[in-house]
Amino acid sequence: MFAMVKNVIKNLFSRPSTRLFPYQTREFFPNVRGSIDNDPEVCIYCGACQMRCPSEAIVVNRAEKVWTINPYKCILCGVCAQICPKKSIAIHSEYVHPQSSKVKKIRQKKVVEEAQSHA
Amino acid sequence: MAKKTILPFGPQHPVLPEPIQLQLVMEDEIVVEAIPAIGYVHRGLEKLTETKAIAENIFVVERICGICSFMHALCYCQGIESLMNITVPDRSRFLRVIWGELHRLHSHHLWLGLLADAFGFESLFMQCWRNREMVMDIMEMTAGSRVIISTNALGGVRRDIDSDQQKFILNSLNKLQEELDNIKRVFSDDYTVNKRLVDVAVISKEDAHELGAVGPVMRASGLSFDYRTTGYAAYNELDFEPIVEQSGDCYARMMVRLRECYQSIDIIRQAFAKLPEGPIASPVKGFPSGEIATRVEQPRGEVLYYIKANGTNHLDRLRVRTPTFANIPALLKMVKGLTLADIPIAILSIDPCISCTER
Amino acid sequence: MNIQIIAATILLAPVIGGLIAGIDRIITARMQHRVGPPLLQPFYDVLKLLGKENIAVTNDQSLYAVLYLVFNVITLVMFVLQMDLLLILFMLLLAVASLVLGAMSANSPFSKIGAQRELIAILAYEPILISSVVGMYFVTGSFSISRILQIDRMLFIDLPLLFIAFTYVLTIKLRKSPFDFSTSHHGHQELVKGLTIEYSGPSLAMIEIAHWYETVLLLLFAGLFFANNLYVAVAAIAICYFAEILVDNIAARLTWQIMLKSTWIPGLLIAVVNMVWVYIKYHV
Numbered sequence: 190m191f192a193m194v195k196n197v198i199k200n201l202f203s204r205p206s207t208r209l210f211p212y213q214t215r216e217f218f219p220n221v222r223g224s225i226d227n228d229p230e231v232c233i234y235c236g237a238c239q240m241r242c243p244s245e246a247i248v249v250n251r252a253e254k255v256w257t258i259n260p261y262k263c264i265l266c267g268v269c270a271q272i273c274p275k276k277s278i279a280i281h282s283e284y285v286h287p288q289s290s291k292v293k294k295i296r297q298k299k300v301v302e303e304a305q306s307h308a
Numbered sequence: 309m310a311k312k313t314i315l316p317f318g319p320q321h322p323v324l325p326e327p328i329q330l331q332l333v334m335e336d337e338i339v340v341e342a343i344p345a346i347g348y349v350h351r352g353l354e355k356l357t358e359t360k361a362i363a364e365n366i367f368v369v370e371r372i373c374g375i376c377s378f379m380h381a382l383c384y385c386q387g388i389e390s391l392m393n394i395t396v397p398d399r400s401r402f403l404r405v406i407w408g409e410l411h412r413l414h415s416h417h418l419w420l421g422l423l424a425d426a427f428g429f430e431s432l433f434m435q436c437w438r439n440r441e442m443v444m445d446i447m448e449m450t451a452g453s454r455v456i457i458s459t460n461a462l463g464g465v466r467r468d469i470d471s472d473q474q475k476f477i478l479n480s481l482n483k484l485q486e487e488l489d490n491i492k493r494v495f496s497d498d499y500t501v502n503k504r505l506v507d508v509a510v511i512s513k514e515d516a517h518e519l520g521a522v523g524p525v526m527r528a529s530g531l532s533f534d535y536r537t538t539g540y541a542a543y544n545e546l547d548f549e550p551i552v553e554q555s556g557d558c559y560a561r562m563m564v565r566l567r568e569c570y571q572s573i574d575i576i577r578q579a580f581a582k583l584p585e586g587p588i589a590s591p592v593k594g595f596p597s598g599e600i601a602t603r604v605e606q607p608r609g610e611v612l613y614y615i616k617a618n619g620t621n622h623l624d625r626l627r628v629r630t631p632t633f634a635n636i637p638a639l640l641k642m643v644k645g646l647t648l649a650d651i652p653i654a655i656l657s658i659d660p661c662i663s664c665t666e667r
Numbered sequence: 668m669n670i671q672i673i674a675a676t677i678l679l680a681p682v683i684g685g686l687i688a689g690i691d692r693i694i695t696a697r698m699q700h701r702v703g704p705p706l707l708q709p710f711y712d713v714l715k716l717l718g719k720e721n722i723a724v725t726n727d728q729s730l731y732a733v734l735y736l737v738f739n740v741i742t743l744v745m746f747v748l749q750m751d752l753l754l755i756l757f758m759l760l761l762a763v764a765s766l767v768l769g770a771m772s773a774n775s776p777f778s779k780i781g782a783q784r785e786l787i788a789i790l791a792y793e794p795i796l797i798s799s800v801v802g803m804y805f806v807t808g809s810f811s812i813s814r815i816l817q818i819d820r821m822l823f824i825d826l827p828l829l830f831i832a833f834t835y836v837l838t839i840k841l842r843k844s845p846f847d848f849s850t851s852h853h854g855h856q857e858l859v860k861g862l863t864i865e866y867s868g869p870s871l872a873m874i875e876i877a878h879w880y881e882t883v884l885l886l887l888f889a890g891l892f893f894a895n896n897l898y899v900a901v902a903a904i905a906i907c908y909f910a911e912i913l914v915d916n917i918a919a920r921l922t923w924q925i926m927l928k929s930t931w932i933p934g935l936l937i938a939v940v941n942m943v944w945v946y947i948k949y950h951v
Contacts, residue, residue: 192494193917197431200700206438207701218445222452243364266367266458271466280452315776322859337780428844428851428920434699500845500919648780648858649848649922 221282222265227256229296231277238269238278254298261291312340315648319348323426323652326662330643330655337648342640350666357626362388362595363462365623370456372628373664375418376606378411380628381460383604386540387615388462391596398584400464401542405579406477407451407459408541409572413484414443415607416565416572419659420491423562426652427504432494439487442480449473464589474580481573488573492566505559509642509654512556521638522631523609524568525658528553528560535605546578558657565607565659595619606631608659630664669748676747677740684879685709687886691912698916713875719868724773731769732870736877738762743884749813752800756793759884762877763789766862773865781861785849787923791930792836798938799829803891805945816894823892823903825948828941830892832934834907839926840885842878843911845918846926 208215217223234256236249246262247269249255270278313334319327327348333341353372357365369384370377382404389396396404421436444454450469451457459467469477495501511521516529526533527550534550536543551567553560597619603612609631616624635658643654688709696703705711723729742758745751763785770782800810806825807815815822823830839846850861858864863874886904893900 191917192498193429193432194913196435196490196494197698197913197916200431200435201694201697203700205697205700205702206441209702218449218452220452221448241364243360243367264367264371264456265453267452267466313776315780334776424919428847429918430695430844431699431916432919434701438700498917498919500921503921503925504919647922649920 217282219282220280222267222280223282223284224260224280225258225263225265225269226279226281226294227258227296228277228279229254229256229298231275232256232296232298233275233277234298235274237272237274241268241272243268256296258294258296259291260285260294311335317342317651317655319345323422323656324660325422326660328660328662328665330651332643332648332651334648339643339646339648339651342643344636344640346636346662346666348666349663351663353667354626354628358623361621362617362623363592365626366460366462367458369626369628370458370460372667373630373661374455375415375661376411376608376611376664377456378407378460379604379606379611381458382408382541383602383611383613384615384626385460385462386604387600387602387613388596388617390602391598391600391615391617392462392592392594394463394590394592396464397587397590398542399468399586400588402579402583403465403469403588404460404541405543405546406469406576407447407457407465409576409579410443410446412607413569413572414440414447415659416569417443419565419607419656420495420562423653423656426656427501429501432491435487435491435494439484439491442484442487446477446480449476461589463592464587466589468588474583478577478580481576485570485573488566488569495562495566502559504650504653505562506557507555508558508650509646509657510555510557511638511642515641516556516638519637519641520634521609522634523606523659524561524564525609525635525638527551528564529556530554535603535610540604542579542582545582546575548575548578558653561657568607595621608632608661608664609634611664628664628667630661630667632658632661632665635660636665672747673744676744680740680743680883681876681879684876684881684883685713687882687908688879691908694909694912695916698912709875709879713872716867716872716875717869721868721870723867723870724775724865727772728769728865729870731765731772732866732873732877734765735762735769736873736880738765739877739880739884743880743887746812746884746887749816750811752803752810752812752815753797756796756800759796759881760789760793762881766874770862770865775865777858777860777864778862781849781858781864784858784923785862787927788839788846788849791923791927792839795832795836795930795934795938798935798942799826799833802826802829802938802942802945805942805949808949812891815891819895821893821895821899825945826892826941828937830889832938832941833889833892834910835934836930837885837889837907838911838914839930841882841911843915845914845921847915848920848923848926851920 234249234251234254236251239247239249243266244262244264246259248257267280270280315332315334317332318324318329329345331343332339353368357368360368366381366384369380372380417436417440421433424432424436447457448454450473451459451467459465511529513530516526516531530552532550532552537550548571551564551571553563596617599616601612601614603610611631612629614627618624639658643651646654689706693703721729738758739762742755742762745755767782767785770778803815803822804810806822807818842851850863866874889907890900890904893903
């Protein structure tokens, strides 16, 4: 009957292990797959990532040199970063926070911008 | 004779982690029959694998089930590898065992928490899930992701575990074992817990065999059967015995899983002690052809993959038979004659994973 | 004078009850190693519920929620006005009965089974409640609270076993684990929310507020055992409630069969022993 008392009392008098999330955040381990980004100056727009992406989240426009990723399709498997010939795709450990609209991430040579799009 | 009422248990019910419906035909509080209905989370993943490339399918099969995703990928990779006659490097075989056992650990912790929640023991539920966070941290550190870790690849694994990470993992596992002792004491000795688990939903050895139960449900009824003993991945080089309990009730099924947590920690330690140096993946060229059935022991039991390949980059057919599907007949047998209060515990005792079942 | 007391009771009791619920939730969270909600969370919950649309399955369902609240308020007012304890117990029973009727009228299998379980719970705790009142009668010679309060002895010294039995049934009345099977404070049980499953919005808020009144009443009842010394009484209530929270966190939910056995056999036994003892002490 009283096997749990020890645990419960110990919990009561130690610091809670949950945190008040938006105000206190946890540090991620290095190499966490949080979000994907591309360096438009290094990228050669070969389209290998588009070919190998299992969720078809990446679209590369070779003629206009535009690299687009749909973060809501991306499953963060990391295949694109693995196979990128110039290693211009990088995985960052910061997660994408919830957003009220679905924004595609667009990386263009010389111009870097975030464009609104209704996916 | 009391009037029969039908209690719709599910598809949306707080004690069910995933949607399954059991229409319980009740006489007062006694269940006389249970009619199952599945199909609430069917996503057509088997069909999807026919349109994706063979290497991409790893990410599809991982998403069949969140909790045993690594084992799904492992089973698929092993099937394709044996079709293509690829020998996997020794180091990656051991790494597969390590991640596989970590998955078993976090799955069993999740289940222990859900069981505690089913019999109304919230503080124990929180305790189990807090311990599970340690395993999730290990996953996040070694693989970069908490649940769907995507470390399997055809011909080996995609990430290595270095010596610093090894130290962190072994330290965490020591801590986890201490915490496990704390919750084991409650699960095995507490009066109220025993009242709710002992002699509830008994399934005999013969019935378990007849109804084709797998995994912990089978082992709790006294049948010693664990697919890991056939020695896939690196299990043939590790020393372990299948965990068997005799009584076949919910308590036995709980004890099997609780003891498997200790066993998994032990297996991970052994695997680290024997971890050989070398490459982590062998090159893969060409496409498989032919058909094969492969099996792997998941936390919930044995999963079966049937793969039919035709020499191109797309599969002809992928068929998955998951452990929960095999355990549902046993569940329907055990709920008969139970009171309503014991139904959630009985349903949870097979560790239902409905996403697996319906794919 | 009486009107002022009545108004103060009606206004203050839900505030105190809500604060107790808030403290309860924080301590429970800490016992589970969580930060937990803010202290005023129960009030936020109820305010939010009050702002929602009232969706009732049957017409009389909302009426029963109102009756549950009204009877609980009347019971508490009667207690504060120091009226007859037996009458108070029967008023409390009426309150629970309206809750059961409301659940029965909803025609949902979950709430019906919850109502049946609540009836069994009444069967389990009512004898203990009545015997503690009878025990107080044997000591003081009256059922009236005003007379009981005039006694300069601490009732607990004469009725320790009855107090233990009373705290045991307090677990049932406060809907704490291991006896929270007719409805629980959170929905994770086989009956989902049992008794209150078909209530929503303002009706559910009324049931919640009624539960605050009930909590205050039951804790005052516990304090009655220590009535001659205010500090001891408050301390006893605090310890009693903390014990309830502790038990809530160290026990799995049991079945009604076990509850009935444990309240009737050991519970009633110690109650009767205590009653016989005080009867012999004061009347023979």
